[in-house]
Amino acid sequence: MMKARELAFKVLMDVEENKSYADMALKKYLDKFRLDSRDRALVTELVYGVIERKNTLDYVIVSLAKKGTKPDLRVLNLLRMGIYQIMYLDKIPPRAACDEAVELTKKYCGIGPSKFVNGIIRTYLRNGVKFPDENLQPVEYLSLKYSYPEWMVERFLKDYDYDFVKSFLEASNQKPDVSIRVNTLKTDVDGLTTALEGQGIEVKKGKYAREALYVYGIRGIDKLDLYKNGLFQVQGESSMMVSHLLNPEPGEFIVDVCSAPGGKATHIAQLMENKGIILARDLYEHKLALIQKNCERLGIKIIKTQLYDARELDQHMVNKADRVLVDAPCTGYGVIRKKPDIKWSRKPEDEKELVSIQHQILNNAAKYVKSGGLVVYSTCTITYEENMGQVERFLHENKDFELESTTSFYPHIHGLDGFFISCLRRK
Numbered sequence: 001m002m003k004a005r006e007l008a009f010k011v012l013m014d015v016e017e018n019k020s021y022a023d024m025a026l027k028k029y030l031d032k033f034r035l036d037s038r039d040r041a042l043v044t045e046l047v048y049g050v051i052e053r054k055n056t057l058d059y060v061i062v063s064l065a066k067k068g069t070k071p072d073l074r075v076l077n078l079l080r081m082g083i084y085q086i087m088y089l090d091k092i093p094p095r096a097a098c099d100e101a102v103e104l105t106k107k108y109c110g111i112g113p114s115k116f117v118n119g120i121i122r123t124y125l126r127n128g129v130k131f132p133d134e135n136l137q138p139v140e141y142l143s144l145k146y147s148y149p150e151w152m153v154e155r156f157l158k159d160y161d162y163d164f165v166k167s168f169l170e171a172s173n174q175k176p177d178v179s180i181r182v183n184t185l186k187t188d189v190d191g192l193t194t195a196l197e198g199q200g201i202e203v204k205k206g207k208y209a210r211e212a213l214y215v216y217g218i219r220g221i222d223k224l225d226l227y228k229n230g231l232f233q234v235q236g237e238s239s240m241m242v243s244h245l246l247n248p249e250p251g252e253f254i255v256d257v258c259s260a261p262g263g264k265a266t267h268i269a270q271l272m273e274n275k276g277i278i279l280a281r282d283l284y285e286h287k288l289a290l291i292q293k294n295c296e297r298l299g300i301k302i303i304k305t306q307l308y309d310a311r312e313l314d315q316h317m318v319n320k321a322d323r324v325l326v327d328a329p330c331t332g333y334g335v336i337r338k339k340p341d342i343k344w345s346r347k348p349e350d351e352k353e354l355v356s357i358q359h360q361i362l363n364n365a366a367k368y369v370k371s372g373g374l375v376v377y378s379t380c381t382i383t384y385e386e387n388m389g390q391v392e393r394f395l396h397e398n399k400d401f402e403l404e405s406t407t408s409f410y411p412h413i414h415g416l417d418g419f420f421i422s423c424l425r426r427k
């Protein structure tokens with residue numbers, strides 16, 4: 001039988017070798033091998049933890065290994081897992097973490113590498129490792145203490161002060177509580193709360209969105225009949241605020257130009273009481289299929305999906321919509337706590353390209369709204385260039401629009417995913 005650490009190792013290898021998304025790889029392996037709930041929790045913790053803390057763990061390993069040693073990826077991942085448990089998991093005795101790492105290395109890589117792993121972990125247990133000084137080397141300190149690439153720390157420090165960045169980095173390492181959006185087309189907050197509690201699930205009300213609930217102690221949320229029957233959608237609370245600020249009314253025509261997998265579009269349909277039309281577009285066919293699946297499950301009839309590249313202006317759509325949503329592709333720094341792989345997959349040069357795409361998409365999409373209509377521009381990131389900078393440039397280039405409101409959420413301030421939401425009214 002596959003044990004927790006061995007499974008976590010397989011998932012980590014899948015993520016690095018095949019560039020799989022951590023959440024998908026984790027789900028694939030957890031679905032394939034039946035583990036009890038404690039082991040499932042340990043696998044999840046190890047996978048996300050090792051990804052989240054990768055550069056700190058590698059710093060420890062490099063500091064302790066002989067200069068020039070380059071362990072192969074399997075050895076490296078087993079070492080990372082061992083050291084992670086010792087550094088961050090109080091419940092696991094260091095000896096157990098070390099012995100398991102050595103045993104797994106023996107099994108997958110042979111005796112020689114297992115001695116290397118044993119040596120590194122034991123030296124760490126004896127001597128620890130010295131980290132950079134916070135005052136003398138603040139960027140290096142933040143990068144290693146909270147495990148982010150140095151360039152990313154520097155990037156955040158360009159827009160925010162040191163204490164803000166420090167709190168943001170720390171909060172983005174915390175696993176968020178799971179939030180769901182009650183599907184008011186099929187039930188209501190009290191009805192769903194009672195049904196969930198009836199299954200032994202702890203439920204708390206959201207802080208900002210009226211249909212948001214936080215649920216605790218669920219394993220495999222998509223296996224619940226309440227989910228399969230479309231009584232709720234899993235969604236972050238700040239993401240729900242986007243559709244609220246769009247404020248759609250029943251009977252309207254809404255265009256959502258970057259809509260997959262349909263979290264916000266299905267919420268909009270709900271707010272419209274399933275009356276009107278929502279044109280939900282995306283660049284990828286397979287992602288549009290996810291929207292359709294969600295619509296079937298949630299009982300939504302008014303969403304029409306369409307493959308369309310939002311960088312291209314659609315002349316037929318000009319002046320047609322009551323409201324337009326531009327939930328733009330972005331660097332995603334606001335959702336690192338849900339997708340820690342962003343820390344390592346994102347590259348410094350991505351931002352510039354995304355800013356250019358966002359600019360094109362927003363300028364086109366804004367033309368689709370009627371006079372007096374509303375465009376909502378949102379991102380799940382925190383950089384000035386992608387957020388307020390983008391809006392300021394838009395207003396400068398489009399004098400027929402005025403800024404109605406901007407709202408920002410941050411994990412360390414609101415306890416929610418980082419989001420930026422701007423409402424732009426066409427005069």
Ligand SMILES: C[S@@+](CC[C@H](N)C(=O)[O-])C[C@H]1O[C@@H](n2cnc3c(N)ncnc32)[C@H](O)[C@@H]1O
Pocket residue numbers: 239257258259260261262263264265281282283284287308309310311327328329330
């Ligand atoms: C932030 S996600 C949208 C999330 C979605 N609104 C929701 O709430 O579930 C951005 C989406 O934009 C899509 N996208 C990226 N480039 C695009 C383009 N040029 N045209 C249309 N969609 C694009 C991506 O495929 C992705 O699904």
